[in-house]
Amino acid sequence: MTMSYQLGExxxxxxxxxxxxxxxxxxxxxRIGKPLPDVLPGGDWYCPHQILGLGxxxxxxxxxxxxxxxxxxxxxxxxxxxxxxxxxxSVRLDWLxxxxxxxxxxxxxxxxxxxxxx
Numbered sequence: 001m002t003m004s005y006q007l008g009e010x011x012x013x014x015x016x017x018x019x020x021x022x023x024x025x026x027x028x029x030x031r032i033g034k035p036l037p038d039v040l041p042g043g044d045w046y047c048p049h050q051i052l053g054l055g056x057x058x059x060x061x062x063x064x065x066x067x068x069x070x071x072x073x074x075x076x077x078x079x080x081x082x083x084x085x086x087x088x089x090s091v092r093l094d095w096l097x098x099x100x101x102x103x104x105x106x107x108x109x110x111x112x113x114x115x116x117x118x
Contacts, residue, residue: 005048005059009034016082016101018054018091028053028093030082032074035067047074054085079103 012032017025033048046061047070062077064070079100086093095101 003061005033005046005061007031007033007048007050007059008036014095014101014103016093016095018086018089019094020091025094026053026091028082030078032071032078033059035064035070035074038063045070047071049074049078051078051081051085054082054089054091075103 010031011034012030014030016028016030018028019025029052031050031052033050035045035047038044038046044063044065045067046063047067048059048061050057050059060077060081062070062073064073082093082101093101
């Protein structure tokens with residue numbers, strides 16, 4: 001049985017482009033809802049998310065032992081789903097030319113780590 005979820009309050013959104021082989025661009029919107037306690041007995045937390053413009057637009061959710069884990073797993077789940085859907089649709093996804101659509105944070109790449117004194 002597939003659970004249906006409501007997106008609820010959107011806490012994060014990003015628009016990326018699906019780029020076809022000939023260069024045409026179509027917007028794809030990623031939405032992440034506010035993490036919430038799971039309503040099932042003994043449940044932890046879930047974080048709803050949705051992809052608009054690239055296949056199935058149903059709201060899905062990722063689960064974690066706390067709200068942060070649920071949120072992080074939603075971002076990771078979106079990465080996996082986007083890669084799969086882009087391959088199926090034979091498009092390349094782009095967000096400001098960033099690797100991984102800017103969904104992964106590498107402090108070294110983004111200059112967030114302090115530089116050693118020389």
